[in-house]
Amino acid sequence: MAKYLITGADGQLGQCFQAIAHEFSSDELIFVNQDKVDITSTESLKNFYSNNPFEGIINCAAYTFVEKAEKEEQKANHINAFGVKNLGAFAKDNSLFVVHFSTDHVFDGNNSRPYNEEDRKNPINKYGKSKHKGEELLKKIKCTHTTFRISWLFSPFGNNFVKTIYKLTETEKQIKVVNDQWGRPTYGIDLARVVLQNISKSIFFNYDSYNYGQLGVTTWSEFASKILKHKNNSLNIIPCLSSEYSSKVKRPRYAVLDTTRIESHFSLKILNWELALKDCMNRIQRS
Numbered sequence: 001m002a003k004y005l006i007t008g009a010d011g012q013l014g015q016c017f018q019a020i021a022h023e024f025s026s027d028e029l030i031f032v033n034q035d036k037v038d039i040t041s042t043e044s045l046k047n048f049y050s051n052n053p054f055e056g057i058i059n060c061a062a063y064t065f066v067e068k069a070e071k072e073e074q075k076a077n078h079i080n081a082f083g084v085k086n087l088g089a090f091a092k093d094n095s096l097f098v099v100h101f102s103t104d105h106v107f108d109g110n111n112s113r114p115y116n117e118e119d120r121k122n123p124i125n126k127y128g129k130s131k132h133k134g135e136e137l138l139k140k141i142k143c144t145h146t147t148f149r150i151s152w153l154f155s156p157f158g159n160n161f162v163k164t165i166y167k168l169t170e171t172e173k174q175i176k177v178v179n180d181q182w183g184r185p186t187y188g189i190d191l192a193r194v195v196l197q198n199i200s201k202s203i204f205f206n207y208d209s210y211n212y213g214q215l216g217v218t219t220w221s222e223f224a225s226k227i228l229k230h231k232n233n234s235l236n237i238i239p240c241l242s243s244e245y246s247s248k249v250k251r252p253r254y255a256v257l258d259t260t261r262i263e264s265h266f267s268l269k270i271l272n273w274e275l276a277l278k279d280c281m282n283r284i285q286r287s
Contacts, residue, residue: 002200003028003054007039007087008061012158013101016188017060017196019157019283024196030054034061039083045090056097058195059087062131066105067249069127076130084134085141092143097205099195104151104183106132109252116258117149117209124250139208147209148191151255152223155188156283161220165227165235166284174236178245179221183255184213187276189283198266207265211257214273226274230281 008014009031021029030052038044039061063069063079084100091098105128106121123129138145154162168175191212198204218226221239228235242253262268 001026001028002056003030004056004058004199005030005032005037005048005052005054006058006060007032007037008059009033011060011062011064012153012155012160013188013192014060015157016155016192017058019189020193020196023193027196027200039087040078042086042090045087049090049094054096056099056199057087057091058099058199059084060101062101063127066125066127066251067247069130070125070249073126073130076127077133080127080130081133081137085137088138088141088143088145091145092141097144098138099199100134100138100145100147102135102147102149102209103128103131104149104252104255104257106135106149107252107255109181109254111254111256114256114258115211117207117211117261124252127249128252135209144205146205146207148195149209149211149257150186150191151213151257152183152185153188153191154185154277154280156280156287157188161185161223162227162277162280163284165224166231169228169231169233169235172235174238175224176238176240176245177221177224178242179219179239180241181251181253181255182217182219183252184215184217184257184259185223185273185276186213187271187273187280189279190214190271190276194262194266194268201266203265207261210262210265211259212262213257213259213270214276215270216273217256218273223277226277227281230278
């Protein structure tokens with residue numbers, strides 16, 4: 001039985017792994033939050049590992065507040081960069097592997113075609129810069145690892161766009177949503193399943209990074225409209241430009257990720273984002 005440590009268990013992605021853990025009963029998944037294992041503390045990692053040995057780490061711990069990062073740069077870097085470096089060094093010293101997660105925000109969004117894994121990284125906000133630092137530091141350590149770069153993460157858990165729109169239907173009659181940013185929504189449940197289905201394969205770590213996102217490209221305003229359709233709600237979505245939206249942080253205009261590598265490497269048939277959204281909405285309504 002393979003044993004994997006999953007950090008950040010209380011976060012959105014960590015909860016996605018917990019939700020499907022029963023599908024992988026042949027593996028032992030050890031879920032820990034920051035109180036049990038602090039990825040920025042070597043001592044914390046050593047103490048836990050000495051009593052609970054495992055073969056690899058699936059790192060769901062992260063600082064994910066894009067807007068707050070503009071004022072909390074040090075905190076973002078402490079978790080997303082130093083924490084990842086610390087985790088990688090610990091993994092290397094103990095012959096463990098690391099599965100890490102990064103973001104479309106490492107790109108500037110100026111492309112006219114989907115970004116592949118080797119395209120130049122040029123983050124335009126402090127959150128993206130902190131995640132990019134984490135990616136680079138993990139590479140330099142040269143532990144066995146791979147990074148899943150994802151965009152527009154949504155799920156039935158935590159704070160995300162789907163749940164925000166869902167809540168707004170209870171209080172608002174109309175909202176403005178930008179329609180000049182494009183991306184591929186990533187369903188956390190689907191991502192977790194892809195990782196656990198393939199992690200034991202000998203080819204899993206052949207690449208140091210994979211892009212991942214659901215099939216299909218959309219805008220935030222179209223995404224919001226589809227959420228309302230599934231909820232059968234009449235909230236009025238008013239498409240607007242990013243320049244009309246009161247945000248203090250720049251975001252990639254075109255955040256579409258090319259998933260050719262992971263599709264061909266694991267012979268994956270990626271779920272369409274609208275079908276993934278339907279599953280997510282069903283799970284929210286059942287909860």
